[in-house]
Amino acid sequence: MKEIKIAQAPVFTSPNPMTFICSKKANGKMNMATLAFWTYASTNPGKIVFSLNKEAYTLELLAKNKEVVIAVPGVSLAGALIACGTSSGRDTDKVEKFGIEMQKLDGTDIEVPKDTRLAIVADVCETVDANDHVLHICNVKNVFADESVEAVFGWNGYAELAAAQKK
Numbered sequence: 001m002k003e004i005k006i007a008q009a010p011v012f013t014s015p016n017p018m019t020f021i022c023s024k025k026a027n028g029k030m031n032m033a034t035l036a037f038w039t040y041a042s043t044n045p046g047k048i049v050f051s052l053n054k055e056a057y058t059l060e061l062l063a064k065n066k067e068v069v070i071a072v073p074g075v076s077l078a079g080a081l082i083a084c085g086t087s088s089g090r091d092t093d094k095v096e097k098f099g100i101e102m103q104k105l106d107g108t109d110i111e112v113p114k115d116t117r118l119a120i121v122a123d124v125c126e127t128v129d130a131n132d133h134v135l136h137i138c139n140v141k142n143v144f145a146d147e148s149v150e151a152v153f154g155w156n157g158y159a160e161l162a163a164a165q166k167k
């Protein structure tokens with residue numbers, strides 16, 4: 001085996017699940033950031049974890065409003081994953097700017113893209129400093145799924161965003 005850096009490791013675990021972390025701004029508008037560092041942490045009770053870089057506006061939003069939705073998008077949103085992952089909601093309304101069609105979910109006022117395969121509604125219950133990121137531990141409140149939507153994954157690390165099966 002050859003020794004590599006941790007930043008190169010995702011190339012070796014591809015395809016990697018891709019998500020949007022959806023949260024609400026003080027003005028009531030949605031914010032969406034691209035998020036690869038998340039996973040399930042417990043099933044009973046349901047918990048998920050994700051890690052947010054310290055520059056992310058989402059970090060500020062979650063410090064005020066603990067509710068968040070992790071949305072696994074469909075392949076039509078591959079371009080939006082790049083756009084939302086390379087711009088900040090601090091100075092942009094990403095939903096409007098990138099023309100992302102949204103849908104409402106029962107029990108929360110945080111909206112997710114219409115083309116969503118899985119949406120996990122959760123509340124942040126604990127944060128842990130992780131140097132350039134902050135680890136968030138969350139209690140799952142509701143989970144919604146649509147099996148007709150084909151999820152998009154990061155390939156070659158995150159260099160290419162595409163479905164898991166090439167047809």
Ligand SMILES: Cc1cc2nc3c(=O)[nH]c(=O)nc-3n(C[C@H](O)[C@H](O)[C@H](O)COP(=O)(O)O)c2cc1C
Nearest residue numbers: 033034035036037052053056057058085087088089
């Ligand atoms: C493919 C991809 C994956 C990303 N994964 C993460 C991640 O897991 N955690 C994170 O903090 N930022 C991640 N980012 C970067 C954020 O999406 C980026 O910092 C974004 O501008 C934050 O938006 P915000 O300032 O509106 O919160 C990723 C970006 C891309 C393009």
